[in-house]
Amino acid sequence: MSEEIKTTAEETAEETSETKKKKSFLSENAVEVLVAVFLGITAILTAWASWISSLHGGNQATNYTKSNNLAAEGNSMYNEGLQNYLSDIMVWNTYSEYVFDLEIANSKGSTAEAELIETKIANYIDQNGTDVLKDAMKAMENDDNIDSPFDIPNMTDKYYEEAEEKLAESQELLKEGQKDNSNGDSYNLVSVIYSLVLFMLGIVGVFKRLPNRAAVLGIAVVGLIATTVYMITIPMPTGFSFANYF
Template structure:
């Protein structure tokens, strides 16, 4: 009689343990599923944001190419006028010299960007009282005769904005990849918890206490492994439980 009561007591304890583990595992499964879905949402958001920023960066890059081509055409015209000025000087043709110098003066003043003006040494404060003298003085500088497009830093300046945006796009994309990886990890945790729930669900169907002990032990071990692994996975960016309850 005592042995029967002992078996019933043991069976009752096992049932309580199984019920408690079922409840805890169910809660942890729900938690892992929810956090995994948050990672999935962040992944989608970051991928979309990355694509939008990349599109903007590509647009800025194309604009940079167009601006550079315009400035290259301008420099080609400037170089041609410089040749005309030098040729007029060599031939003592003051009229042609003055005409070419005037063209060059106003072309530079009207079309130069501040970046290009700095590279070629053109001063915006030059007065237009005597364009010929100003242009001839400017042409004495080495900067005036060297193509600004030989300056790597100057060429890169056309694409500075695009490079910044594309770098930001890559960073956001990398975060999206991390969110995807973390979401997959939480998915794996959910699967393990599902296995635990299954094992606990069938534990009561075994008549042998030893079999029940084995099933419960395997379930507990799997639960601990899944929980420890889950704790190593980063939470979603900006995650706050309290934030979900704020109006």
């Protein structure tokens, strides 16, 4: 009787053990399949992150080069504007001297001298002044309270308008390059984390106990998901489109 009870207990224990095995989701085969699947997914995502990082790097180099070229051009135009400004000051000073000499000649009654000076004055600004000075002279004709074209508000800023536009454009491209640099670094970080995930997936088979395998696999999957979510938040390179490659 006792032997029958013992046999029945053993059979019940075996059935219970088999039932647990059937109910267990992460069997050894399941773990191996999941590892293979996630290895493939992680490898693809790693390649993607590396590719996008290289595109950001290319955009960064392009934007930095354009920014430097525009900055050099803007600085050259700024120097040119400064030279024009100094030249117009000299032209205006000479013009003022002619006007003063004309007043003296008229006060003396020297008609011939006055006519000669008037001839010099007539086309002096048009022949020697820049467009900025010419426009300022026209503005002076409409306002008797202005004694010098350089007293007109914002007049001197016009010498540097084009240079400022170039320098502003250069700064915008520099900022774009800095963004590409930052985004490229972020994608590099993603690639590093994916490499860590690949490492963890690779060592799953080293552990003999199934719970340990499942634990390492779970950590790797969590890292994969978290990194992918982070990668999605990183902006793509400017102008990126798959259509450009077909």
